Amino acid sequence: MFETLSDRLTSVFSSLRGKGRLSEEDINATAREIRLALLEADVALPVVRDFIARIKERSRGEEVSKALNPAQQVIKIVNEELIEILGGETRQIRYAKNPPTVIMLAGLQGAGKTTLAGKLAKWLSAQRNTPLLVAADLQRPNAVTQLQVVGERAGTPVFAPEPGNGVGDPVEVARRSIEFAERNNHNIVVIDTAGRLGVDTEMMQQAADIRDAVSPDEIIFVVDAMIGQDAVNTAQAFLDGVGYDAVALTKLDGDARGGAALSIRHITGRPIMFASTGEKLDDFDLFHPDRMASRILDMGDVLTLIEQAQRTFDEAEVQKMASTMASDEDFTLDDFLQQMMMVRKLGPIGNLLGMMPGMGQMREQIDNIDDKALDRLQAIIQSMTPGERSNPKMINGSRRLRIANGSGTQVSDVNNLVTRFFEAQKVMRKMKNGGMPGIPGMPGMGGGGGGGARKKAKAQQKKKGKQRSGNPMKARQQELERQQRRKEQQENAQPQLPPGFGGGKQPQLPPAFGGGGMPNMPDLSDFKLPEK
């Protein structure tokens, strides 16, 4: 149903292998596919048109790079353009010279303003501000109560002089809130307004009145990431009616592709400042243009995956997991089982696979994946003897039959698992040995990881003494790496992802998985891991 852009383009270009340059027809054929992909991601039509025009122009002039095939090249261009549009300058909140700084939230009904207000307040307090939430949504039944509860959870006082439910004047509430904030030393005021439609002139006037009454330093337009083509109209209507300085995207934890982000940015030129990614008050972050770009193109989201892991697992678990990667021992079925169980905690396997790049063409199969199948996998592994688990090579025909019987599965399932496992093992071995494939020696990986780093160093020393020491390249790399790590530990530098992770080649995944080469991963080269 929803194909990824890369898959589409791959099919367009499949007949063009070996061409040195993109011809006009190629570009036109491509343009159609990009158009469809963007439209399916809910990017607004006028924006799509402009965008396609730019892509066409750039594609024409582009020299064909040797490293990338035409499809990849176009995707690279598209991705870069997307990031450029989405990114621009990163916006910080403009604080007023004379406190309080006033932040006003506006948006459609149900966009998530009240929830976002709470999140924003919490986020601001974490930066040593003393925010005040103002309940200026007097329209919706009990919006005031909701804000009060949210405020309580965020540990922020709420200014709510009016009961709401249609009673009271929001303009007056907003005005008085400023005085209240000044008296009570709140340096930031977050005003939650009622949801309104762009076409509702009366309500838009009210919003404008609130704005005029408090002259906010920032007006943030809150918009649902699931919004469709209407994003353009709404964004424009709010821009005309109230005006805003930045945009907050909500409900990004769903699977909407969020083309609206692109539309709004493109139409209004206002940057997207915040992304809200969940129901808890902490699920709130600054906006990452590069990830959004990948998301719009449905190119997988490894970073989100990693972050999710970071949120879900505690230190010890992660270390255990990492140690299997860093240790010198061969990857065994036990490790596999253990990691599988951990992965399972991250959520339904289908969702996780969906985050992997290049899974678009498998979407249908992914949709059919049932988590129950994981139980079967577990059963198969647990039906093996410890010996078999640590040395799967010994699993011969009769053992397979026994395992299948023991776990209530078919022999073919066992076969399949074992084959998959060997592939994974091979990759794992490759990663441990020559550094990662395409990740030369993982430079610049120092930083905070105390235990992990030590373990790794030890592993490498051992490794050096073993068969791999004959490789002079490797030895040199390790030397360099150690030096670098020492240096970096001193400087406590921000750890960087290895360039190879996104830049050049990718770790080779089992062939069955990518379906013939992984369409490029999102560019992670300038990604910084968040502070722990």
Next chain:
Amino acid sequence: MEIYLYAGLAIVLVLAAVGGFFLVRTRRSVAPGEEDTAPEVTRAPEPTAPQDREKDGGADLLPPAQAPPAQETAPAAPAEPELETPPPSAGRMVRLRARLARSQSALGQGLLNLLSSSSLDEDAWEEIEDTLITADIGVTSATQIVENLRTKVKVLGTRDRDEVRALLREELLAQIRTDADRGVRTAPHGDRPAVIMVVGVNGTGKTTTTGKLARVLVGDGRTVVLGAADTFRAAASEQLQTWGSRVGAPVVRKEEGADPASVAFDAVARGIADGVDTVIIDTAGRLHTKTGLMDELGKVKRVVEKKSRVDEVLLVLDATTGQNGLRQARVFAEVVNVTGIALTKLDGTAKGGIIVQVQRELGVPVKLVGLGEGPDDLAPFDPEVFVDAILG
């Protein structure tokens, strides 16, 4: 920090392996004897005993005096509104027409201008398709509509504005599928009330729709009990309480964070005990990607079913929703077997074209439309009116 990277890599790798396992497996299609178990099957939850906080007497099981009217009760033939507030459901169509005409005429106008221009060349057709896409109808549906229209225009050799318009109307109607039963089953059967569950993602207007629906029913002379099974969002049950008290419908609610299934169960139990006509259960908004929450929703329904059949599961879809609406509908349909769609916020500039795809793919009819924040801005969905309004 580094260990996270390692862990990430490990996860990716394991996922790759596990994924490979599944995908290869599924591609090879069903292994005999091992069918994938439906996601519905989870441990059977034990309903908490129906201890009611809003003291209700108890077991007076008098069968409701009113004879149940015909099964289908789309608020079409309104009874006399005896309660003070809500007006009956008649006359809402006029409002619907007016609202839609305001919000959607741009689309209709644009299309008509295109269609009636003297030469329908490739560009014009493309533009028609684009216009449909702008209404969130979706690329596939838009392409199909344009294809069909094109064939018809070619066959009939029409250029006449009215004829083309009629063709377009026909085509849009065909897409919206007129034959589906759009009645909301609100009539009690025997001594049991009808049970309606309202589900949807966050912020689509579930609570508001629940309140409005209760109002319509009360206006039509029914008795209603509301169940505030949204125990998650702050002040959600207060919001419903406000709606309920406006029309004098009792609201069964519990403290925040209570088990939604038990609230729903209590609401139905209360409904049965009081002999009301309809029980409407408002559930918490949940993104369809959150499996845990979707399981919870499945549980709510199963628990309610221990007490009474669930007659209607209304999925509330926001008209502004884009292509994601289809995914939402698909997942919700899978988990709770959606029987109808309520399309809300149609009073804005959004066209709600996503319902075309949803109806086509799932065969679930749109039954209600929400047209604003006013307490009576809920109307039954009528495809003819809908399409006519689109065409201005």
